Amino acid sequence: MKSGIYGLVLVVNLISIFFSINLLLYRKHASRYGKKKERCNQITSYEEDKTLCPLHPENIHGREPLNRSIFTLEALQTTYDYMDHGHFRPVTCIPRQKVAIIIPYRDREKGLFTLLNNVVPRIRRQHIEFGIYVVEQIAGELFNKGVCFNVGFEQAMTEYNYDCVVLHDVDIIAENDRNFFSCGYYPKHLAVNVEQYGYKLPYKYYIGGITNMASNVYRQINGFSNQYEGWGLEDDDLYRRLTVVHNLDIERPPAKVSFCGSVNHSRKHKWNKNRLLDRCNIYINRPRGWAFDGLSTLKYQVEKIEDRKLYKWILISFRTSKMRQEFVERFRIEDYKNLQPVNAVFNGNTKTCYWALKKANKTIDQSLVDIVQKSKKSSR
Numbered sequence: 001m002k003s004g005i006y007g008l009v010l011v012v013n014l015i016s017i018f019f020s021i022n023l024l025l026y027r028k029h030a031s032r033y034g035k036k037k038e039r040c041n042q043i044t045s046y047e048e049d050k051t052l053c054p055l056h057p058e059n060i061h062g063r064e065p066l067n068r069s070i071f072t073l074e075a076l077q078t079t080y081d082y083m084d085h086g087h088f089r090p091v092t093c094i095p096r097q098k099v100a101i102i103i104p105y106r107d108r109e110k111g112l113f114t115l116l117n118n119v120v121p122r123i124r125r126q127h128i129e130f131g132i133y134v135v136e137q138i139a140g141e142l143f144n145k146g147v148c149f150n151v152g153f154e155q156a157m158t159e160y161n162y163d164c165v166v167l168h169d170v171d172i173i174a175e176n177d178r179n180f181f182s183c184g185y186y187p188k189h190l191a192v193n194v195e196q197y198g199y200k201l202p203y204k205y206y207i208g209g210i211t212n213m214a215s216n217v218y219r220q221i222n223g224f225s226n227q228y229e230g231w232g233l234e235d236d237d238l239y240r241r242l243t244v245v246h247n248l249d250i251e252r253p254p255a256k257v258s259f260c261g262s263v264n265h266s267r268k269h270k271w272n273k274n275r276l277l278d279r280c281n282i283y284i285n286r287p288r289g290w291a292f293d294g295l296s297t298l299k300y301q302v303e304k305i306e307d308r309k310l311y312k313w314i315l316i317s318f319r320t321s322k323m324r325q326e327f328v329e330r331f332r333i334e335d336y337k338n339l340q341p342v343n344a345v346f347n348g349n350t351k352t353c354y355w356a357l358k359k360a361n362k363t364i365d366q367s368l369v370d371i372v373q374k375s376k377k378s379s380r
């Protein structure tokens with residue numbers, strides 16, 4: 001009987017020793033993994049002889065024509081061997097900002113390689129720490145650039161604690177390395193004089209091409225809208241989220257610094273009347289829904305992620321129609337009229353929407369009717 005109890009005590013002791021050892025091993029590993037993560041994320045561990053990177057780097061080249069030669073990814077990887085899993089950090093000084101560059105992508109391989117071949121050496125000279133994220137939407141549904149930006153933002157933020165995010169179209173490339181990718185207090189529109197628009201701003205409130213903002217601002221505006229399929233108005237929606245909804249100014253670099261080349265692509269955007277109407281209807285008649293349309297209501301699947309030397313490649317799939325359904329559903333719960341009003345911004349696109357909606361006998365938000373009438377009066 002007694003020996004039975006001793007046996008039991010012995011077994012219990014053995015079991016508890018076994019678990020203690022396991023716990024110790026686990027802690028050891030956990031701390032090692034913890035440390036490894038810390039090394040990636042914190043800049044406090046730099047050696048003391050390093051100082052902050054200069055605000056005014058010395059080896060800047062200024063405006064240079066785009067290098068339009070086509071190279072293979074392998075060749076570019078050899079040229080830019082200082083890149084590592086799509087990331088670069090200056091080695092001689094402590095970078096002031098971590099900048100995530102997000103590039104929505106589909107079917108533009110040559111454009112992407114041209115972009116990398118031009119952007120990587122330019123921003124390296126700016127002495128920033130940066131990561132490049134290429135977000136590709138799987139073939140099938142219409143391209144939705146806003147969702148790709150939102151996914152890129154989410155994925156980038158899980159990897160590093162980026163201070164600043166650059167929203168970068170694949171077909172527009174800054175020609176001047178004085179056009180700094182790092183963020184200021186206000187959002188900054190970098191692609192001002194764009195080749196495909198005759199090296200001019202296409203319209204006053206244009207914010208497409210290349211735009212950056214502090215990561216917390218991107219969160220604050222709930223990112224991009226998830227609702228725009230195909231092409232057009234998603235950038236205008238972003239502009240309105242920043243300016244009208246959050247009262248931020250948009251900064252622009254000096255004109256001479258902001259020249260950007262365009263990369264030609266063979267397939268042009270196709271206009272489709274119904275899709276235009278759909279986008280206009282969201283843009284003009286549903287702007288108050290920004291708080292439940294964006295990062296907070298993003299739904300997608302990651303199909304593949306690859307750490308390539310020059311960029312992180314994220315292949316995703318999603319259904320815009322599903323997010324639309326949930327967006328519309330939300331309006332049944334919320335009383336749209338009680339949400340904070342968001343006025344229309346007057347530009348070429350809103351005018352197009354005004355006439356398209358009017359022609360189709362659709363309702364038009366009063367704020368647009370007002371500014372169109374005002375513009376008619378002032379042009380008389």
Ligand SMILES: *[C@@H]1O[C@H](CO)[C@@H](O)[C@H](O)[C@H]1NC(C)=O
Pocket residue numbers: 067069071076079117
């Ligand atoms: C264009 O880019 C390639 C690859 O990076 C480089 O080898 C070549 O020298 C560049 N050409 C010019 C004119 O800069």
Ligand SMILES: *[C@@H]1O[C@H](CO)[C@@H](O)[C@H](O)[C@H]1NC(C)=O
Pocket residue numbers: 068264
């Ligand atoms: C791009 O296309 C435009 C016209 O569509 C043409 O004038 C221009 O030369 C092209 N540029 C390049 C680099 O192919």
Ligand SMILES: *[C@@H]1O[C@H](CO)[C@@H](O)[C@H](O)[C@H]1NC(C)=O
Pocket residue numbers: 359360361
């Ligand atoms: C819009 O309404 C007008 C009259 O109110 C009508 O004549 C016209 O056919 C309608 N257009 C469409 C596209 O339904």
